[in-house]
Amino acid sequence: MDAHVEYVLGLADDALVTAQRMGWWISRAPELEEDVALANIGLDQLGQARSLLQHAGALEGDGRTEDDLAYWRDDRDFRCVHLVERPQTDFGVAMARLLILSAYQNELYAALLGSTDGVLSGVAGKAVKEVAYHLDHAHHWVVRLGDGTPESHARMQAALDAEWPFVEELFTPADPALVASGVAADPTALRGAVLDRIAKVVAEATLTLPEVAPRLGGGREGRHTEQLGYLLAEMQHLARSHPGARW
Amino acid sequence: MPDPEIPVVTIEDLGILRDVTEDDRGWVHVQVTPTYSGCPAMDAIADDVVERLTRAGYLHVDVEFVLSPAWSTDDISAAGLAKLAAYGIAPPSPTGPVALTLSVRCPQCGSLDTRESSRFGSTACKSLWVCNACREPFDHFKAL
Structure with missing residues (x-):
């Protein structure tokens, strides 16, 4: 697969899979306002994913649409990271993950504002404002739960650890050539700012930054957790059972 | 043309209608930009644009979505801001170099004694507020 297409798919799939996981929370959040909030965050991510998937399809040049890429690829063809693909059925986990993801996307899209790929810089221009709002939302919850009751503190810490x-x-x-040409934002260069941002929130929430060994990744090369398959089965079922259906 | 979700303002008032051109064949090309990436009203807006122009006699109409430059609430016209307020939606304050939350004026009674009840509302572009003076809830168009 072309490195440029693969890079765009990585951004797109992080957003698409996050949108799908957020959708799970609709009707299950601790309060009605939170149902609406998580639905809105999912919708922003879905919108970003749509623009990115259209772009990936255009770069690929085989005529695949955003729907083809969302519904007709198998897990090995997805390029999302493991962070986003696992279930998040614990509210603390959902907020810990949103904090991590939005802190990362905030730096990522800020860097992509200067991308030499005009579509990526365009998507970034919108996304950077949206994910800043997601980050703010996660920040509020992590502090509220972390610096809350002993029970909420313990559960928020456990979620962060997980x-x-x-x-x-x-x-x-x-891909080094992609970074050198100014298309991609170098992920290793984002690390310091992302971790700083998270560390500040974690400290404010009276939580402790976990000291755990990183898991073996591989999502960007198409190696995924088992859970991504279940997510895709649910997300793709309707489109695959009724090809070409419209509603 | 009214916005499908906030019909008191036109898409021109909102600043999401970017450009309309007619070439020498009479074909019309319309550029629209979304407020938020995932705004679900975009397809409805494109359909409405095509329908209205077709009814007006233009046989070839195409709508293009453009992302850049990114839409901002600063793109809403003065008339648009006034219409939002009259409709009961507190309009956004101007975006500045530093993000700061100013007090939002209640569109019902005009009081500045208001509080945010939910950071996310019925559409991506709005948050929910309550007025402490008149006790009425209202929508606020978030500054973006």
């Missing part, structure tokens, strides 16, 4: 082994994979180096 997500932390998946942080390093976000900084997997991108």
